Amino acid sequence: MSREQQAVARARKAFETGRSKSVEHRIRQLKNLQRLFTEKQSVISAAVKKDLNKSEVGTQLYETLGLEGELNTAINHLKEWAAPRPVEKNLLTISDTVYIKPEPLGVVLIIGAWNYPWAVTIQPLIGAIAAGNAAVIKPSEVCVHTAKVMEDLLPLYIDKELYPVVTGGVPETQELLRQRFDHIFYTGNSVVGKLIMEAAAKNLTPVTLELGGKSPCYIDKNCDLTIACRRVAWGKYTNCGQTCIAPDYILCEPSIQDRVIEEVKKAIKEFYTDNPKTCPDYGRIINQRHFKRIMNMLEGSTVAAGGDNEESDCYIAPTVLRDVKPEAKVMQEEIFGPLLPILSVSGLDEAIKFINKGEKPLALYCFSSDNKVINRMTDETSSGGFLANDCLVHFSVGSLPFGGVGNSGMGCYHGKYSFDQLSHLRSCLIKKLNMEGVNSMRYPPHTPKKLGWARFFILNSVDLGWVGRMALLAVMAVVAAVVLQTTSVPFKEKSNVHFKPFHQGDSEPIRSASHRTAVSAQWCYQSQYSCDDTCRDPIRWAAQFPSCGGLRQSPINIVSTKVHVNSALPPFNFIGHTNTINITVENKGHSAHFALPQSFRLTGGALPGHYRAAQFHFHWGGNGRPGSEHTIDGEQFPMELHIVHIKEPYGSLAEAEHDMAGIALLAFLFEESSDDNPHLDSLIASLGRVKNNGSSTVIPNFRLSDIIPSDKDLFSYYRYVGSMTTPGCEQAVAWTLFHRTLPISSRQLDAITQQCRFWTGQPMTDIFRPTQPLDGRVVYRSKAGAALGGVMHWWVGVSSVLLGRTGLIH
Numbered sequence: 001m002s003r004e005q006q007a008v009a010r011a012r013k014a015f016e017t018g019r020s021k022s023v024e025h026r027i028r029q030l031k032n033l034q035r036l037f038t039e040k041q042s043v044i045s046a047a048v049k050k051d052l053n054k055s056e057v058g059t060q061l062y063e064t065l066g067l068e069g070e071l072n073t074a075i076n077h078l079k080e081w082a083a084p085r086p087v088e089k090n091l092l093t094i095s096d097t098v099y100i101k102p103e104p105l106g107v108v109l110i111i112g113a114w115n116y117p118w119a120v121t122i123q124p125l126i127g128a129i130a131a132g133n134a135a136v137i138k139p140s141e142v143c144v145h146t147a148k149v150m151e152d153l154l155p156l157y158i159d160k161e162l163y164p165v166v167t168g169g170v171p172e173t174q175e176l177l178r179q180r181f182d183h184i185f186y187t188g189n190s191v192v193g194k195l196i197m198e199a200a201a202k203n204l205t206p207v208t209l210e211l212g213g214k215s216p217c218y219i220d221k222n223c224d225l226t227i228a229c230r231r232v233a234w235g236k237y238t239n240c241g242q243t244c245i246a247p248d249y250i251l252c253e254p255s256i257q258d259r260v261i262e263e264v265k266k267a268i269k270e271f272y273t274d275n276p277k278t279c280p281d282y283g284r285i286i287n288q289r290h291f292k293r294i295m296n297m298l299e300g301s302t303v304a305a306g307g308d309n310e311e312s313d314c315y316i317a318p319t320v321l322r323d324v325k326p327e328a329k330v331m332q333e334e335i336f337g338p339l340l341p342i343l344s345v346s347g348l349d350e351a352i353k354f355i356n357k358g359e360k361p362l363a364l365y366c367f368s369s370d371n372k373v374i375n376r377m378t379d380e381t382s383s384g385g386f387l388a389n390d391c392l393v394h395f396s397v398g399s400l401p402f403g404g405v406g407n408s409g410m411g412c413y414h415g416k417y418s419f420d421q422l423s424h425l426r427s428c429l430i431k432k433l434n435m436e437g438v439n440s441m442r443y444p445p446h447t448p449k450k451l452g453w454a455r456f457f458i459l460n461s462v463d464l465g466w467v468g469r470m471a472l473l474a475v476m477a478v479v480a481a482v483v484l485q486t487t488s489v490p491f492k493e494k495s496n497v498h499f500k501p502f503h504q505g506d507s508e509p510i511r512s513a514s515h516r517t518a519v520s521a522q523w524c525y526q527s528q529y530s531c532d533d534t535c536r537d538p539i540r541w542a543a544q545f546p547s548c549g550g551l552r553q554s555p556i557n558i559v560s561t562k563v564h565v566n567s568a569l570p571p572f573n574f575i576g577h578t579n580t581i582n583i584t585v586e587n588k589g590h591s592a593h594f595a596l597p598q599s600f601r602l603t604g605g606a607l608p609g610h611y612r613a614a615q616f617h618f619h620w621g622g623n624g625r626p627g628s629e630h631t632i633d634g635e636q637f638p639m640e641l642h643i644v645h646i647k648e649p650y651g652s653l654a655e656a657e658h659d660m661a662g663i664a665l666l667a668f669l670f671e672e673s674s675d676d677n678p679h680l681d682s683l684i685a686s687l688g689r690v691k692n693n694g695s696s697t698v699i700p701n702f703r704l705s706d707i708i709p710s711d712k713d714l715f716s717y718y719r720y721v722g723s724m725t726t727p728g729c730e731q732a733v734a735w736t737l738f739h740r741t742l743p744i745s746s747r748q749l750d751a752i753t754q755q756c757r758f759w760t761g762q763p764m765t766d767i768f769r770p771t772q773p774l775d776g777r778v779v780y781r782s783k784a785g786a787a788l789g790g791v792m793h794w795w796v797g798v799s800s801v802l803l804g805r806t807g808l809i810h
C-alpha cells in the first residue's frame with residue numbers, strides 16, 4: 001500500500017468511527033486550530049518568509065488573520081449551521097415535518113496552492129471539519145518550507161487520523177487522485193483543474209475548483225485616479241502579483257493612460273520606496289521557473305515603469321506596461337506576477353466587449369464615480385466576484401461566497417458557504433401514518449377530479465399561522481372524505497384528524513401540571529436530541545405544537561440597524577421587586593424555574609395593562625458555548641434571564657394565550673465579566689440542590705432587584721410581539737429585551753451549566769431555542785424621555801399591522 005493509500009484508508013476508517021460528526025468534536029478541532037495560529041505564528045511566518053519573502057506582518061494580514069476570522073465564525077455558528085433547516089411546505093405536506101438536514105460527505109481531499117499557502121489550504125479544511133468530514137490535506141510542494149511546517153504542526157493540534165497531511169508533488173497528488181474521495185477541493189491553475197475533474201469523474205466525486213485566470217480592471221475616466229490607482233497598485237503588487245484575484249490588466253481610455261501610469265508609479269513608491277528590492281513588504285517570485293515564465297511575458301511590450309529584475313533573487317520590480325495590444329504575449333495567459341499591462345479601449349462599451357470575449361474571470365474590478373457605469377459593468381458581464389472601486393477585499397468578507405465561474409472555477413466557499421459546500425443537504429420529510437384519505441388523490445385509478453385536487457394541494461405553498469393551519473387541516477379532512485366518497489378505493493383505516501388543544505406548553509407555574517407531564521415526555525432541546533430519538537427537537541416542535549410554526553415566534557435575532565425607534569415606549573414601574581422574600585426553585589426537566597409571588601407587579605413600558613409576576617428562569621449554553629435565546633446582530637450571548645409576568649386579570653397562560661400581550665416577558669442578556677457577580681451566588685448554589693427533574697429547594701432572603709438593574713437604568717430596551725420559547729410556543733407575549741446586560745464570570749457560567757440534569761438524565765446544557773424568522777414583524781427600540789400618552793395608540797397600531805398581515809382582519 002502506498003503512503004497516500006494508507007493515509008486515505010486511515011482517514012476513512014477514522015471517519016467511519018463517527019467521531020468527526022459530533023458537533024463537540026468539530027468545535028474542539030477548530031479550537032485546536034485556533035491554538036495553532038496563536039502558538040505557532042512565528043514558525044508559520046518564518047516558513048512563508050523563506051518561501052515568498054513575505055514579512056511576518058504581511059503573513060498575518062493576508063493569511064492567518066482571515067483564518068482566525070473564519071475559525072471564530074465557524075465555532076460561533078456551527079450549531080446553527082449543522083441544525084436541521086425547516087423549509088416552506090405546500091398544502092400537501094402541511095402536516096408533515098419537512099426540513100433539510102446537513103450531513104457530512106465523508107472523506108474530502110484538499111489540494112492547496114503555494115501563493116497563499118495557509119489561506120487556501122486551511123480555509124477549506126475549516127469547512128471540512130465544520131461539516132463533520134475527514135480530510136486528507138495536500139499542501140503545495142512549491143512552497144517547500146510551508147508544506148513541511150504544515151506536515152509537522154497539524155498532527156500536533158488536530159486529530160491526525162481524521163485529518164492527515166500528505167506532502168509531495170505531482171506523482172504523489174496523482175496517486176492520491178487514484179483513491180476514492182467523497183469530495184475533492186482543489187485550488188490552483190485551470191489546466192490542472194481539468195485533470196482533477198477527470199480523475200474525480202471516475203468515481204463521480206464532486207469537486208470544488210478554485211482556479212484563476214485574467215481578472216480585468218476597468219478604470220473609467222470619471223473617477224479619482226489617485227485613489228483608484230493606489231488601490232489597483234495594492235491589489236496588483238501585493239504578494240508580488242501572485243494573487244488569484246489580482247487585477248491582471250487595466251482597460252482605460254487612451255486619454256487617461258499617462259495619468260494612470262503616473263499615479264501607479266506614485267503608489268509603488270509610497271508602498272515600496274524607491275527601491276522595492278530592499279523593502280520588507282515587497283515579496284519575491286516563488287521560484288525560478290515562475291521567474292522565467294513571467295519575464296518571458298515582457299516580450300513585445302513597452303515598459304512604462306519598473307522592469308528591473310534579478311533571477312538569482314527571484315526579484316521582479318513592480319512593473320507597468322503601456323499601450324499593450326490584445327495580441328501581446330502578456331495578454332495570452334494569467335500573469336500571476338508583478339506586471340501591469342494597460343490596454344486602450346474607447347470607453348465602457350468596448351471594455352465590456354473585450355471582457356466578454358475572454359473566459360469568465362475570477363474577479364472583475366471597475367473604478368468609476370458613476371453608478372451607471374458600475375451598474376452596466378455588473379449587468380453586462382459575468383465573473384466569480386465583482387468589486388467596484390476596490391481590489392481583493394471581497395476575499396475577506398466571510399458572508400460572501402468566494403469562487404469562480406466557468407473557466408475560473410466551480411463551487412464556492414468561506415463562512416457558511418464552506419460548510420454547505422462540503423455538506424450534503426439532505427431533504428427530509430417525516431409523515432405520520434394517518435390522514436391516508438388525503439393520499440387517495442395520488443393513488444390509481446387517476447381521475448380528472450383527483451388531478452384537480454392534486455393541483456390545488458401541490459401548487460399552493462403555505463405561510464399560514466397556526467389558525468390557518470388548523471383550518472386547512474380541517475379542509476384536508478373534508479377533502480379526504482369527499483375524495484374517498486367519490487372514489488372506489490377501499491380504505492381499511494379511517495382518515496383521522498386530531499385537533500389537539502394548541503396550548504400544551506410547559507411554562508410552569510402558569511401552565512397546568514397535567515400538561516407538564518404530557519409535554520416534557522415529548523419535546524426536547526437540540527442538545528438532547530441525538531440521545532433520545534423519541535423526543536422532538538426544536539425543528540419538530542411544530543409537528544406536535546402547531547403554534548411553534550406560527551408567524552410570531554420567539555426568540556429572534558435583532559438587527560440593530562433595522563429597529564424602529566419609538567418614543568411611545570416609556571420606562572417600567574416595578575412593584576415589590578425590592579422586597580426580601582423566600583423563593584422556591586424547581587427543576588422542571590427542561591430548565592429551572594424560580595417562582596415569584598403575584599404581589600410583584602409590573603406596569604409602564606407601554607404594556608397594555610397591569611401584570612403580575614409568575615417566575616423567572618435562565619437559558620444557557622455549556623462548556624464555553626453561548627446560550628442566550630435572543631441574538632443581537634447575529635451575536636449569541638452567554639446566558640439570558642427571562643422574567644415572566646401575566647396580565648391581570650388572567651390567572652394562567654391558558655387564559656392569557658388569546659391576548660397578543662397576555663404575557664409580558666422581560667429579557668436580560670448576560671455578558672462575561674472578569675469578576676464574579678456576587679448576586680448570582682445564591683441562585684447558583686440553589687441549582688446544585690435541584691439537580692434532577694422535579695426536585696426543588698428554597699432560597700431564603702432573595703431580592704429580585706439584586707439581580708436586575710434599578711428601574712431608572714431600564715429605560716432603554718427593544719420591544720416586539722412574539723411567543724413563549726418553549727412548546728406550545730403561545731403567541732401571546734410582549735417581549736422586552738433590555739439593552740443593559742448583566743455580568744457573569746466564566747467560572748459562574750460553568751457552575752450554572754454543569755449542575756442540573758434534563759428530564760432524560762443528560763446534563764442540562766444548551767437550553768435555548770434557535771432564533772425564529774421575523775416574518776415581517778417590526779422590532780421597536782425605546783427612546784429615552786418618552787411620554788405615556790401614546791401607549792394605547794401604539795398597541796392598536798402594532799395589533800392591526802399583525803392581524804392584517806395574518807389575514808385575521810379586513
Ligand SMILES: NC(=O)c1ccc[n+]([C@@H]2O[C@H](COP(=O)([O-])OP(=O)(O)OC[C@H]3O[C@@H](n4cnc5c(N)ncnc54)[C@H](O)[C@@H]3O)[C@@H](O)[C@H]2O)c1
Pocket residue numbers: 111112113114115116120138139140141142168169170173174187188189190192195209210211212213243244245334336362404409
Ligand atoms: N481561486 C483561488 O482561490 C485560487 C487561489 C490561489 C491560486 N489560484 C490559482 O492557482 C494558480 C497558481 O497555482 P498553481 O497551479 O501554480 O499551484 P501549484 O503548482 O501549487 O499547484 C496546485 C496543486 O496542484 C497540484 N498539481 C500540480 N500539477 C498537478 C498534476 N499534473 N496533477 C495533479 N496535481 C497537480 C500541486 O501538487 C499543488 O498541490 C493560479 O492560476 C491562481 O490564480 C486560485
Ligand SMILES: CCCCCCCCCCCCCCCCCC=O
Pocket residue numbers: 061062115116119120242243244245392393395396
Ligand atoms: C484596518 C484595515 C485592515 C485592512 C485589512 C485588509 C485585508 C485585506 C485582505 C485581502 C486578502 C487578500 C488575500 C487574497 C488571497 C487570495 C487567494 C488567492 O490567491
